[in-house]
Amino acid sequence: MKDQNVSAIKSQAIMLVTENEAVTRMVEEAFPSEYENRVTENTNTFRALNGTALQIAFKHDVVIFEIDPDDTGEVQAIEDVLAHRDDDTLFVALTQNDLSISKARELRKIGIDEVLPLSIDGEGLKAAVGEKISARRVSQTNFAGGVAALGKVIPVAKSRGGVGASTVAVNLACSLVGGKRSFFRKSAKNRVALLDFDIQFGNSNVFLDIEDNGGFLQLIENSEVPDDHFLSSILQEHALGVDVLCAPAPMVPLQSMRSDVIKGMLDLLQRRYDYVVIDLPCAVVDWVEPIFKQATQLALVTDTTVPCVRQARRLIDFYREVNVGLSVEIVVNRERNTLIKTSHVREAEKVLETSLKHWLPDNPKVARNSVDFGRPVVDMKPQSDLGKALAKLAAVMSVDAQSLATKKA
Template sequence: MTVMNQQETVRAWRLQGREAEVHLYLSAAEGDVGALLGARVLGLPLALSIVPVSDWIDAADLNRAAVAVVQVNADSPASLKRFERLVATAGDTPVIAAAFEPPLALVRSLLRSGAHDVLPLPLSLGDLEASLAPLAAQVQQKDVQSLAGSSRLITFCKARGGSGATAIASQLACRFAAREAAAGRHACLIDLDVQFGDVAFQLGLNPKFSLTDAIGAGARLDGELLRSIATPHPSGLAVLSAPEEMLPLEALNNDQILGVVERAQRAYDTVFVDLPANWTHWSLSLAARSDLILMIADLSVVGLRQARRQLDLLHEQDLGDVPLEIVINRYEKSLFGSVKQADVTKVLNRDARFTVANDPATVTGAIERGVTVDEIKRKSAFGSDLDRLDKALVSLLGLER
């Protein structure tokens, strides 16, 4: 596993995360809006969504916004109703109305419904800055890290290629999702290994859409669209598959990846991410934001050595404070094995609390048939270890079942 520009620290990765923004919801890019999009107001970037004035706006989208500016048409009852509903569900996000030559009666009505201000269209940077000035303290305190709400983010990283991380990620996520569904919660697995990802294949899925479609949706990506792009698994797990075509890792950037993951966190209670074998700026950003990192290492001298190198790298990038658990895959308790549990602790300089049994017949059979391991063997050593991991996740994430 390698990292792009190892001299940078997590402070750089975090700064590359998606910022809270001043989001404009307009029916057309009129006037100076095109010029405004390159500007910043109160230190925050402007974002634009072209939305017909009668179309509903998903209130969850405002989680990404420090302030929302929404167009209202005086002669459109649906537009007025949309604005009132949005204000009522916006939580602590200020909502500003914008209208062409708004009559005094409309201005009063909008302010009574909860608008923080009413701006004339076409928008100008001066008017926008003046309107936002009284909100400066509130806007600048908006914490980007809280944008995803209470959703949990769990990332799987590979100590090295071939460690079996994807098999554990896909099988564990299915188990977890089925049990979470019984508790009324939903889970998603995003395959970000854009070159060699095969989560969908291992689970026997034939996705119509992939990560490429989610990224291509850009600002249009909301919870409903993401759920339609993700492929449902019988366990209840939603799978956002890797692209069908191989992509260079550098073809993706922080805004694209973090935008999709943040949207997934607003749509699902738990989001699992299978990372590529090589570190990138965006994968380090995801690691920094994770509630838990599961590092998968195989029980071999080379595997443990690579795991130690990964741990050292994460510490060098100031990611040592992110919760992380080592999972030793293909574990055997044989008295004659070349690597013992004591060797694991010695090499890693920490305990590996979780192991997954070496059960190639069950795992390979499940992958080849595209099913869960329980369909191959109802009670297997591999399945039992996944149960222990699932139970540990519930405890580590503070969930109740």
């Protein structure tokens, strides 16, 4: 992913607004002229630029500037510029290292794409800008007739806590990206987002070795339907090509989220990603309704014990009240399929009214190493029995999601 980000920032016109010579040197080193980048330095502030800031800023691909969030005049001047934004110019603010989350959120609310500490080095700045530019260049798939295809929403639910739904969600998301490191060796790469909505006990980020950046808390505290710039600031790009929204590190109430916020998020994400995989909480809450209204299919992770099968049946009935035609894929975890079905498997299929097609074998060593090293099974041990089963599940769900979305369209 590093090489991809470096290539994304070639041939960029960059406007730099700073009086700090050290910042100027750092930016020029991060975006060298030999890569056909053009850095235009301006020692004035936005307030001093006045009306000319509009003409100057939007002629560039990236605007990098210093800002003191307590300087209300300068903040207002930048907000006035951003109010006239009608193109893809990227605005990156450099500010004090100990900036609070609330002040960073206020800067993002006026339209600033990225807020970075002044202590950041050239490589860090280059990587941050490269990620934003890569996200802007996402191309949308078109259906015949020219209508933009919306991404497929795939929630992953669990019949009980600890059944392995997070393992399924993370590996499903990574496999759906495609490329040489996944099951889809001959397919083009897809844009995939992984949202950990298990807001009290979610740990999908652990499987990917990502630390919570406070994005989910910002989403909760913001209490407004997010825009595209805000979503870009809270999603974290993983090296395997998945953009991740981590569950909040602090414990928060289950009712912290609102349905309108969830719907607004999904509306934006479906235009930007091919797949949106959602790890759901082990609870039924009001704000999951828009998820299932927009879902293409559901992956329900369970085992074949009587309590789990009964709970799975209840969940299917509940979710189909929201989306009558919802396609449900039952994933049996930590059990191996047998040629001759046992009586309890036949009984489970009878209760669930479907054939159990997806089985993930119990391989505790591979599963444990995956968590300990922070690498998904499909990346670390793709040739293991568990890795192959997870990749096969993703392949089937990818094909099914495409056909279901086409029928719906």
